Amino acid sequence: MSSLPPPEPVHRPVLLEQVLAGLNPTPGMILVDGTAGAGGHTAALARLVQPGGRVIGLDRDPEMLRMATEATRGLPVELVHAPYSDLADVLEERGIEAVDGVLLDLGLSSDQLAWEHRGFSFGREGPLDMRFDPEGETTAADLVNSLSADELADIFFHLGEERFSRRVARRIVESRKFEGPITTTSRLATLVRSSIPGKWGPIDPATRVFQALRIAVNRELEHLDHTLSHLPEWLRPGGRAAIISFHSLEDRRVKHAFRNDPRWNVLTKKPVTASPDEVGQNPRARSAKLRVAERCPTTQ
Numbered sequence: 445m446s447s448l449p450p451p452e453p454v455h456r457p458v459l460l461e462q463v464l465a466g467l468n469p470t471p472g473m474i475l476v477d478g479t480a481g482a483g484g485h486t487a488a489l490a491r492l493v494q495p496g497g498r499v500i501g502l503d504r505d506p507e508m509l510r511m512a513t514e515a516t517r518g519l520p521v522e523l524v525h526a527p528y529s530d531l532a533d534v535l536e537e538r539g540i541e542a543v544d545g546v547l548l549d550l551g552l553s554s555d556q557l558a559w560e561h562r563g564f565s566f567g568r569e570g571p572l573d574m575r576f577d578p579e580g581e582t583t584a585a586d587l588v589n590s591l592s593a594d595e596l597a598d599i600f601f602h603l604g605e606e607r608f609s610r611r612v613a614r615r616i617v618e619s620r621k622f623e624g625p626i627t628t629t630s631r632l633a634t635l636v637r638s639s640i641p642g643k644w645g646p647i648d649p650a651t652r653v654f655q656a657l658r659i660a661v662n663r664e665l666e667h668l669d670h671t672l673s674h675l676p677e678w679l680r681p682g683g684r685a686a687i688i689s690f691h692s693l694e695d696r697r698v699k700h701a702f703r704n705d706p707r708w709n710v711l712t713k714k715p716v717t718a719s720p721d722e723v724g725q726n727p728r729a730r731s732a733k734l735r736v737a738e739r740c741p742t743t744q
């Protein structure tokens with residue numbers, strides 16, 4: 445990690461009141477924030493488990509953990525550089541059998557999006573990277589320059605719901621063949637836009653392709669699926685899980701896991717969404733959906 449002081453976070457925690465109501469933190473509890481990010485939710489939870497409790501905050505991104513360190517200074521928080529899917533190991537290393545609550549606020553933080561050197565944003569010139577963990581093996585450039593047109597099209601279609609996935613993929617393969625490897629966000633964004641026929645609507649077509657690549661680079665759905673199948677084992681009976689998702693691929697998984705696994709008692713019949721006020725102050729909250737479930741006391 446670099447020794448520069450962390451910048452001021454631009455990220456605002458979404459659905460904060462609703463997360464607190466859902467997890468219902470009380471003094472003495474041990475909670476996990478699996479996606480600590482800039483530490484907004486972590487700090488709010490940590491204030492409420494005092495005295496006697498603590499929050500374990502995980503993130504794959506060391507730059508985000510530096511921000512979370514600032515935001516949680518003086519609070520009972522332990523920050524760990526690990527994916528949330530490794531929670532079993534993180535708890536075992538600390539001699540913790542089960543916790544009282546787990547929060548996952550999925551996806552990308554506004555800070556990561558704003559840092560051009562991380563390559564998440566099609567609106568900022570940067571290297572085509574997109575790894576949450578800069579030590580991760582595969583970058584977006586690796587995928588874009590090595591996969592076949594069919595493999596790329598499948599990623600754009602399945603993870604970005606891009607209607608013109610085959611056209612975009614063909615254009616990419618053609619460009620890298622004749623003009624050399626694609627290594628910057630701006631070149632990829634230009635290629636995507638030039639492959640989409642007709643006029644685009646209010647959403648830049650690069651949005652869907654960038655989302656798809658980010659999900660593929662970080663294997664986001666694999667981490668989520670693994671975690672959803674083990675989460676009940678990591679919670680004490682009566683413990684709660686609160687999960688915020690930002691697109692249908694994630695929300696569908698959370699909804700089905702909560703509904704179909706008899707170890708859960710679902711507390712949110714419909715997903716909780718942000719008020720117009722919150723969306724006005726934080727446009728990112730527009731697509732947030734929160735689901736909360738309680739670990740049933742009676743099932744194993």
Ligand SMILES: C[S@@+](CC[C@H](N)C(=O)[O-])C[C@H]1O[C@@H](n2cnc3c(N)ncnc32)[C@H](O)[C@@H]1O
Nearest residue numbers: 457479481482483484485503504505527528553
């Ligand atoms: C939406 S942000 C969380 C924001 C945070 N709740 C706050 O209030 O600042 C999502 C964070 O999750 C991290 N992340 C994404 N996938 C992860 C995973 N599988 N394990 C741990 N952290 C992950 C990202 O690096 C990012 O910092």
